[in-house]
Amino acid sequence: MPCAPPTQRGTMIGKGYTRRKSLVALAGAAAGFLVMAPARKARAAVQKLFTSTGAPKGYDPTQHKWLMAINIERCIGCGLCVEACKKENHVPPQPTYFRTWIERYIIKKPRPGQAAVQGETVVDSPNGGAGGFPPCEIPREEILKAFYVPKLCNLCEHSPCTQSCPVGATFDTPDGAVLVDPKYCIGCGFCIQACPYGCRYFNPYTRTADKCSLCYHRITRGLRPACVEVCPAEARLFGDLKNMGPDDPIAKLVRTNKLHTLKPHLGTEPRVLYAGLDKEVR
Structure with a gap:
């Protein structure tokens, strides 16, 4: 005109x-x-x-807010969660690709004459914890304490990865997941570098960034994530903040434990909560 x-x-x-x-x-x-x-x-x-x-049409993401809680005191380091995740989500079989993994922390006693309360912290994660952990080579009498820490996408409320993606391929969902659309991902790796928790990797087969999706194809159909489903010790708990009753496992955990998040100083506000998180965990 x-x-x-x-x-x-x-x-x-x-x-x-x-x-x-x-x-x-x-x-x-x-x-x-x-x-x-x-x-x-x-x-x-x-x-x-x-x-x-491909979420089902009857699913309304605005009516949910997903979160996960991990009870470190219950984790036995069996690695079944890692194996189930790889199988469920077609994660490359090589031992360097994981959507979720387990780390073993061993806190050694201080050496004689040291004024410190504890000694060296040793962390390992052979094959991401898949198949379990080999016997510890550190003599038992030198160990102050040892525990396992499962890790995955932290479901950040303020996710650095989505802010760094130049094409909008990685995005936050209304129900709290952080996903990658492989159709738009250009494989630049910016989001992988931006994640402060090391939860992303470059898939050599799809040539795109990949990460934990909370098994989105499962939770939108009323199922739990694969890692939660197979955990024999109930160390991983999954819940819906918008539809959580007093008898929900996460609600019970909150009432009986003090929960923490990884790297709270970053201000990302994760929705993966940990009970029994030691200050040495990084």
Whole structure:
């Protein structure tokens, strides 16, 4: 459409459309935009969710908020969770690719004459914990304490990975998951570098970034993540914050334990919570 002649474009003020009215109208339009923008963003997120994940049509992501809790005192380091995750999500079989893994922490006693409360911290994770852990080579009498720490995507409320992706291939979902759309991922690796928890890897077969998806294809159909399903010690707990009753396993854990997150100083606000988290865990 051609622009109106200058005389017509400037006649509005002459007809009583004052500067004050212009500002009022502009403010009203801005307010309307601010109200509509979050709604549009939410609808776009939901649409992207269904397009990229294949979630069932009856699933409403706005009615859920997923989180996971891990009770370190219950983890036995069997590695079944790692194996189940690899099988369920087609993670490359090589021992350097994991969506979830287990680390073994061994805190040694201080050496004689040392004023420290504890000694060296030794951390290992052979094959990501898949298949369990070999016997510890450190003599038992030198060990102060030892424990296992399962790790996975931390479901950050303020996720650095989504902020670093230049094409929007990695995104937050309304129900709290952080996903990667392989159709749009260009394999630049920015998100892998941005994750402060080391939870992402480059898949050599798909040539895209990959990570824990909470087994999104399962939880949107009423199933638990594979790692939670196979844990024989119930060290991993999975729940819905928006639909959580007092008898929910995570609610019970909160009542009886003090929960922590990994690297809280980063301000990412993870939704993976740990009970019995030692200060030596990094």
